[in-house]
Amino acid sequence: MNYPVPMTPTPDAPENLDLYPTAPSNDALGAVPVIDLGPLLAGDEAGLDEIADAVGRACREWGFFQVVNHGVSAQTVDAAWTATREFFARPRTEKERWLRTRENPWGYYNNELTKNRRDRKEVFDFTTDGEDPIYEMENRWPGSPPGFREALAGYRDAVTALGLRLLRAFSVGLGLSPDHFGPLFDTSHTGFVRLNYYPVADPLADSDVVHQPEAELGVHHHTDAGALTVLAQDAVGGLQVFRAGQWHDVHPVEGAFVINTGDMMQVWSNDLYQAAVHRVLAMKGTDRYSIPFFFNPAAGAVVEPLPGAVSSERPPRYRPIPWSDFRYKRTDGDYADYGPEVQISQYRI
Ligand code: OGA
Ligand code: NI
DSSP states (O other), rough: OOOOOOSSSTTSSSGGGGGGGOEEEEOOOOOOOEEEEEHHHHHHHHHHHHHHHHHHHHHHHTEEEEEOOSSSSHHHHHHHHHHHHHTTTSOOHHHHHBBSSSOOEEESSSEETTEEEOOOOOOEEEEESSSOTTTTOOOOOOOOOOHHHHHHHHHHHHHHHHHHHHHHHHHHTSSSSSTTTTHHHHHBBBOEEEEEOOSSTTTTTOSSOOOOOSEEEEEEEEEESSSEEEEESSSSSSEEEETTTTTEEEOOOOEEEEEEEHHHHHTTTTHHHHHHHOOOOOOSSSSSEEEEEEEOOOOOOOOOGGGGGGGSHHHHHOOOOEEHHHHHHHHHHHHOSSSSOOGGGGGOO
């Protein structure tokens, strides 16, 4: 296929990125790197520097990497998988008791839009305990399957700890002190977990509620809005990242988490790290599940290029972005067609 290749592909580039080809498995660029986090867990400075280098390279080249030896126990991850599968197996009418609303984004949804097109998937979203600081709404936990809340709160806390460790490597890679991001994430972050279910069959095929037209992808191409995403995927596959004019499979690696950078990391890094454009293919033979944790800064964070990423040759490329405004606008666009989706390009200087 002979499509023009944008120099810096962004989801709002005029070309339809979904028409680009998938890279062959022996592609010269190789695959998304797998990083062993052992040295980071050891807690010493040499280990931190080593991981910061590996993470920095992966972010400049792919915006994606996988981590193994990450310190999250297999038991915690298995409990989250079981809870996820059991929840989505419940009848649709039962799941729809937890339907999210425009006011409260926490709960179940089967009509989500990316770039105003419906994705072929079901999701369940939850955040930290208590009222979240952006929507001022609480999680809605279904009473069944039994142990759902406990398993998933445990998972959330474990991936939050992993996210905090990774942020130390990100800050060192950007020439800052390891604790730079701490105050924006430690206790007041606005991260949330999403359970994704990608069924082979359209989940709204037998629904009589008004819904958007049939989806042809699991998730249309997009960037994640926040700082970084920590994602568990099952063995089915279908996640792809866009790089150099081709889609590259992010192959499932047993026991690994997939990490990708989001829009806020692109702004902080002043475009050194591009928020990775990615998508999920529609499932053909087997249903797929994934569990991303979107690690987002505090509601009051105002995100702008960091001093380490700015110089006289590389002046700031973005105006300051108030995180809660950005997040609020993005969620509104995902929930229903309330106008075009907000993008960081709108804040470009
Ligand atoms: C997302 C996403 C990827 C996946 O939920 O934003 O990109 O593998 N998910 O499910
Ligand atoms: Ni995503």
